Amino acid sequence: MSKATPEIVQRVEELRSLIEDHNYHYYVLDDPRIPDAEYDRLFRELQALETNYPGLASDDSPTRRVGSSVETSFDEVVHRIPMLSLDNAFSEEELRDFDRRVRERLGTDEDIQYVCEPKLDGLAVSLHYEYGALRTAATRGDGYAGEDITANIRTIPSVPLKLRGDDIPELVEVRGEVYMPKAGFEELNRRLSERGEKTFVNPRNAAAGSLRQKKSTVTAKRPLEMCAYSVAVTDETLLPDNHWAGLQQVKSWGFRINPEMRMASGVEECLAAYRELMEKRDSLPYEIDGIVFKVNSLEQQNRLGFVSRAPRWAIAHKFPAQEELTVIEDVEFQVGRTGAVTPVARLKPVFVGGVTVSNATLHNMDEIRRLDARIGDTVFIRRAGDVIPQVVKVVPEKRPADAREVELPEHCPVCNSDVIQIDGEAVARCSGGLYCPAQRKEAIRHYASRKALDIEGLGDKWIDILVGHELVETVADLYRLKKQDLTGLERMGDKSASNLIAAIDKSRTPVLWRFLYALGIREVGEATAKSLASHFGSLEAIAAADEDSLQQVPDVGPIVAGHIRSFFNQPHNQETLAALKDAGVVWQQEEVTEGDKPLEGQTWVLTGTLSEMTRDEAREKLESLGAKVAGSVSKKTACVVAGEAAGSKLAKAEQLDVPILDEPGLLALLKDHGLEN
Ligand SMILES: NC(=O)c1ccc[n+]([C@@H]2O[C@H](COP(=O)([O-])OP(=O)(O)OC[C@H]3O[C@@H](n4cnc5c(N)ncnc54)[C@H](O)[C@@H]3O)[C@@H](O)[C@H]2O)c1
Numbered sequence: 001m002s003k004a005t006p007e008i009v010q011r012v013e014e015l016r017s018l019i020e021d022h023n024y025h026y027y028v029l030d031d032p033r034i035p036d037a038e039y040d041r042l043f044r045e046l047q048a049l050e051t052n053y054p055g056l057a058s059d060d061s062p063t064r065r066v067g068s069s070v071e072t073s074f075d076e077v078v079h080r081i082p083m084l085s086l087d088n089a090f091s092e093e094e095l096r097d098f099d100r101r102v103r104e105r106l107g108t109d110e111d112i113q114y115v116c117e118p119k120l121d122g123l124a125v126s127l128h129y130e131y132g133a134l135r136t137a138a139t140r141g142d143g144y145a146g147e148d149i150t151a152n153i154r155t156i157p158s159v160p161l162k163l164r165g166d167d168i169p170e171l172v173e174v175r176g177e178v179y180m181p182k183a184g185f186e187e188l189n190r191r192l193s194e195r196g197e198k199t200f201v202n203p204r205n206a207a208a209g210s211l212r213q214k215k216s217t218v219t220a221k222r223p224l225e226m227c228a229y230s231v232a233v234t235d236e237t238l239l240p241d242n243h244w245a246g247l248q249q250v251k252s253w254g255f256r257i258n259p260e261m262r263m264a265s266g267v268e269e270c271l272a273a274y275r276e277l278m279e280k281r282d283s284l285p286y287e288i289d290g291i292v293f294k295v296n297s298l299e300q301q302n303r304l305g306f307v308s309r310a311p312r313w314a315i316a317h318k319f320p321a322q323e324e325l326t327v328i329e330d331v332e333f334q335v336g337r338t339g340a341v342t343p344v345a346r347l348k349p350v351f352v353g354g355v356t357v358s359n360a361t362l363h364n365m366d367e368i369r370r371l372d373a374r375i376g377d378t379v380f381i382r383r384a385g386d387v388i389p390q391v392v393k394v395v396p397e398k399r400p401a402d403a404r405e406v407e408l409p410e411h412c413p414v415c416n417s418d419v420i421q422i423d424g425e426a427v428a429r430c431s432g433g434l435y436c437p438a439q440r441k442e443a444i445r446h447y448a449s450r451k452a453l454d455i456e457g458l459g460d461k462w463i464d465i466l467v468g469h470e471l472v473e474t475v476a477d478l479y480r481l482k483k484q485d486l487t488g489l490e491r492m493g494d495k496s497a498s499n500l501i502a503a504i505d506k507s508r509t510p511v512l513w514r515f516l517y518a519l520g521i522r523e524v525g526e527a528t529a530k531s532l533a534s535h536f537g538s539l540e541a542i543a544a545a546d547e548d549s550l551q552q553v554p555d556v557g558p559i560v561a562g563h564i565r566s567f568f569n570q571p572h573n574q575e576t577l578a579a580l581k582d583a584g585v586v587w588q589q590e591e592v593t594e595g596d597k598p599l600e601g602q603t604w605v606l607t608g609t610l611s612e613m614t615r616d617e618a619r620e621k622l623e624s625l626g627a628k629v630a631g632s633v634s635k636k637t638a639c640v641v642a643g644e645a646a647g648s649k650l651a652k653a654e655q656l657d658v659p660i661l662d663e664p665g666l667l668a669l670l671k672d673h674g675l676e677n
């Protein structure tokens with residue numbers, strides 16, 4: 001063995017202090033500064049140096065100790081039996097080595113019986129029960145003493161406060177993992193980020209942060225669960241002689257144990273269990289970062305014993321890391337089909353979660369500001385399962401001097417229309433909705449939809465074909481299509497081509513509100529389109545109105561007015577409207593069209609005096625919605641409109657249980673159907 005050079009001595013010192021520092025951020029602050037994979041590399045580098053240069057070994061080294069000594073406001077709990085860590089295997093080879101060492105130490109060639117347990121990614125807790133009642137709960141801390149978190153533990157529903165069953169030993173210690181299921185983690189982070197608060201990097205840190213709250217009322221609101229994975233009692237004869245049976249005992253006392261747990265005989269079965277669990281990893285409702293193999297026989301466990309920080313009878317075979325560090329090389333903006341302009345980080349390619357990742361979403365500008373992410377920054381990338389990779393954290397210490405802030409582009413990178421960020425909305429949008437190629441299919445789909453121009457047969461399939469063959473770029477192109485353009489396209493027969501052309505043709509004379517709605521202006525739904533149409537009377541008037549005049553219209557507030565204005569301000573949208581006109585599309589201010597008679601088949605009765613309109617006007621309006629207006633009330637009457645001083649007809653309606661509407665009710669109904677007074 002060679003003697004350590006000064007460089008090596010220095011590196012060992014450096015690694016020790018780095019690791020101590022990372023331990024502090026991870027275990028005490030629950031806010032790691034580097035991903036676990038990165039930490040594990042530093043740890044292994046130190047382990048390797050200490051093995052190669054035994055002269056450098058030291059009891060103070062983090063490789064000999066567990067966790068981090070904690071100085072917190074929690075009371076200290078000294079562990080009766082130390083709470084150790086686990087050795088890791090990162091490859092099949094390392095697992096085989098472990099199994100070989102176990103057999104050598106036990107002096108046997110026979111297959112070892114192992115219990116395979118998912119390695120839940122949370123934090124270890126130790127629970128003490130006296131006479132079956134929960135007394136104290138502690139975190140692992142530095143392995144010898146942890147924090148008293150009894151009040152917080154009590155808020156976790158899967159922790160029994162009293163053990164079930166009869167012959168329970170006087171003193172029982174159950175250990176297990178407290179963790180936060182994936183769904184609860186996503187939800188918690190969503191809530192935190194909405195409030196602009198700091199989010200958790202992963203479910204493990206969220207679980208630790210939640211359990212180590214000063215106020216147990218906060219912990220109670222966090223979705224924590226617990227699974228037991230070991231048990232100890234003062235009198236060992238009271239327990240079965242193997243780990244598996246011990247866990248069944250714990251289960252019978254009312255604890256949850258992990259349902260994926262199984263037995264394996266020999267290392268090959270362990271490796272098979274590893275592969276199977278790995279397959280399942282993404283579909284489990286909680287995060288696991290590997291599988292723990294434990295020698296089942298307690299007698300064998302005792303013979304194997306411990307080294308400084310871990311038992312010799314167990315090992316954690318790790319899964320590929322789901323978090324890694326990389327660098328944001330650039331941020332580009334993508335335009336979605338509804339015009340949302342989304343920042344995407346271009347990354348220095350990094351292998352994470354089993355694949356090479358070179359892009360990650362940054363969601364929106366608020367998220368970038370919350371993370372304080374800049375181009376050039378070193379960041380944590382997280383890729384768990386099929387979820388799109390996310391930037392979860394910036395490492396501020398690694399920010400280069402020339403890091404650049406991310407700016408929202410003023411113009412759509414696809415169509416060059418203005419990008420609009422409305423106050424109070426997180427998402428920025430391209431305002432060239434009618435023209436923008438990124439929004440093309442969605443714009444056509446909306447234009448043709450039932451409530452808009454109702455072009456029968458123009459569904460996703462046709463839209464894909466028409467756009468794919470570049471026959472249609474904007475909705476105006478629909479009206480230039482000829483049958484011969486369509487026949488022969490992907491299985492489209494003569495008949496369906498003729499039908500489509502006919503359906504498009506039928507849509508040339510829409511009523512104004514439908515046309516307005518069909519334009520797909522953000523936040524202009526059916527009701528708003530109706531209000532706008534009846535208020536302004538023509539598209540030209542709406543296009544020319546300023547934000548103040550737009551806000552005169554009921555249900556148009558500043559946000560909607562902003563969207564309308566920016567839509568009509570876009571030259572490309574104006575061109576498309578002109579092209580529609582050229583193509584012979586005429587929109588008309590006719591209030592109710594054939595087929596849009598919501599009161600069809602109903603008989604209404606008017607009684608009493610109305611203040612806002614005459615009875616004749618009310619009758620006309622109801623008739624325009626399809627109602628028949630009659631003079632007397634019967635069981636068949638759909639509704640009676642009762643104004644001031646209504647008399648016998650109202651009484652009759654009440655007697656017959658016919659619905660009654662007062663004047664404000666009538667006005668609201670008419671307004672809903674675009675009939676303003
Ligand atoms: N990113 C950082 O800065 C940083 C710092 C310190 C530690 N870490 C990470 O923490 C880990 C090392 O910490 P560790 O000492 O807690 O070891 P560990 O997490 O690798 O293994 C021990 C722990 O596994 C857990 N566990 C889950 N299921 C279990 C089961 N069925 N049986 C027994 N234990 C089970 C227990 O909480 C136990 O304490 C590494 O993954 C390391 O990357 C990261």
Ligand SMILES: [Zn+2]
Nearest residue numbers: 412415430436
């Ligand atoms: Zn655009």
